[in-house]
Amino acid sequence: MPDNDALLEEIRDLLVPLSAIAKGQLAVHGPERLKSLVGSGQRQRAAKMMDGSKTRSDIQKATGISAPNLSTLVKELREAGLVTERDSKPRLIIAPVSVWKGA
Secondary structure, eight states, rough: OOOOOHHHHHHHHHHHHHEEEEEEEEHHHHHHHHHHOOSTTTTHHHHHHHHSOOOHHHHHHHHOOOOOHHHHHHHHOOOOOOOEEETTTTEEEEEHHHEEEEE
């Protein structure tokens, strides 16, 4: 059973995207903001892997992105309210398939 701090962090991580959705910000600006922050190439491949099941290390190995670049990407996405992270496993709050259809 998770300790209280871990449980509270998990609840917070679930509420942040709901708050953005309730304000209408995520649906309107989320996909465009995600595309502008991520760009293409390694950063896009890394973002597509951020489903909460892979560690940063897994993402680095699969995409070839450097640790500093991945760290910067996760920080930018977190500051924009587009990613949460638990145990070094980043998770986008927008499904990548809805942003990069066919990419």
